[in-house]
Amino acid sequence: MEEDEATERLRAIVDARSADGLLLRTANDVPAEHVEILENAGMPYVIIKRHLPRRPMNCVISNDQLGANLATSHLIEQGHTRIGFVCAKPGLALTQERMTGFREAMAAGDVPIRDELVRLEPSFSDEAGYQAVRHLLERADRPTAIFVASDTMAIGGYQAARDLDLQIPDDIALVGYDDIAPAMLLHPPLTTVRTSLQVFGRLSAQLLLDLIDQRLQPPQRIVIEPELVVRQSSGPPPDKVVPIDRSIRRLVASEGRLMSQRVVVTGRKGPLTEAVTVAVADAGGAVVPSTRVAEPGDMDAAVCSLDLRRSVEEGLERGLADGGAMARALATRGGGAVVLAALGPDGRDGAGLDAAARAGLEELVRTLAARWSSRGVRVNGVLVLGADVVDVRGPCQFLLSEASAMLSGQVLCADMRGPR
Numbered sequence: 527m528e529e530d531e532a533t534e535r536l537r538a539i540v541d542a543r544s545a546d547g548l549l550l551r552t553a554n555d556v557p558a559e560h561v562e563i564l565e566n567a568g569m570p571y572v573i574i575k576r577h578l579p580r581r582p583m584n585c586v587i588s589n590d591q592l593g594a595n596l597a598t599s600h601l602i603e604q605g606h607t608r609i610g611f612v613c614a615k616p617g618l619a620l621t622q623e624r625m626t627g628f629r630e631a632m633a634a635g636d637v638p639i640r641d642e643l644v645r646l647e648p649s650f651s652d653e654a655g656y657q658a659v660r661h662l663l664e665r666a667d668r669p670t671a672i673f674v675a676s677d678t679m680a681i682g683g684y685q686a687a688r689d690l691d692l693q694i695p696d697d698i699a700l701v702g703y704d705d706i707a708p709a710m711l712l713h714p715p716l717t718t719v720r721t722s723l724q725v726f727g728r729l730s731a732q733l734l735l736d737l738i739d740q741r742l743q744p745p746q747r748i749v750i751e752p753e754l755v756v757r758q759s760s761g762p763p764p765d766k767v768v769p770i771d772r773s774i775r776r777l778v779a780s781e782g783r784l785m786s787q788r789v790v791v792t793g794r795k796g797p798l799t800e801a802v803t804v805a806v807a808d809a810g811g812a813v814v815p816s817t818r819v820a821e822p823g824d825m826d827a828a829v830c831s832l833d834l835r836r837s838v839e840e841g842l843e844r845g846l847a848d849g850g851a852m853a854r855a856l857a858t859r860g861g862g863a864v865v866l867a868a869l870g871p872d873g874r875d876g877a878g879l880d881a882a883a884r885a886g887l888e889e890l891v892r893t894l895a896a897r898w899s900s901r902g903v904r905v906n907g908v909l910v911l912g913a914d915v916v917d918v919r920g921p922c923q924f925l926l927s928e929a930s931a932m933l934s935g936q937v938l939c940a941d942m943r944g945p946r
Contacts, residue, residue, distance in 0.1 A: 594627025655679025792830025828852035861902025
């Protein structure tokens, strides 16, 4: 929601005292006014992944300066001297901290920073990452390595390299940030800085309970130390940097968009289908009514929304029917992507039901993938556990994009409950 609307919503919560405490997560830096509203009302709060420099507050944050230093130092240790930096929203505190860590590592390694190899985009989307990385790679003096300080942007960077016929890491090394679920499924798997969302959730919830019960007094600041996860996307620089052939223009879609343009969304209308529809629209795609699947030329991909909360068996049967129908329609037109997006049990009925949902979805996805991969249809899945209203935009956009072109038969699992 917009900042003005969020401020009014926050005032309403405080005035009604409808909660004993508040966990606050914002897309941008938390407004100082929001902190003042909570503190003036005496309401315990914890801000997740955001803070204001030199402003004491209750927060759980990551040491982003250290994380960026680790990522950049790794590239320098590999022998790179022409290193690009890509991030977004330059006004954010975390962006400034990651930039500082990048600059510190470059200075410590006696590697010059070239301003023309630094790109700060307006958003952390995969499309913004695509545009930024492609801009750097098309330069005559292109870098041999890029620290993309967001895994979502790095997914776009993979597609940019592929569209320019560059191999990762042979021609260009990439390092990301956050270690989101798709990072290890990329081809090759992405080297990245890990900041665990589950750890953020657990520490934030525990801190809020301690503040509510007055076991701790505000302000409290918890800093999580990130770690570098080295995978296969970050090798040494090539012996020779070959200029890009300017005739290459293999874009996935118009204006660099990564999404398939026409996507059918099936399933009972509700929060999950709404979230999927938003995912398609945000990435520049168009939702096609499922009644038109008889016209295969009208679709490029499909997302089958499944609700496994009431009955795992019935939900999987629906997935087999819908997924099979969508795969058949796509095979008729020469191929495409099918994603089974499932909302799983909330855990109140025990871990056994969780395990059954996960195992059942994985088997269903493998079965459909094996059946249709030879006809150019890739089938993958997303399982979200423990949430009634979910945001599956990131995983769905990834699995529908060409960045996942080498994946089929895989299930991404997002457990929204954190460790129990």
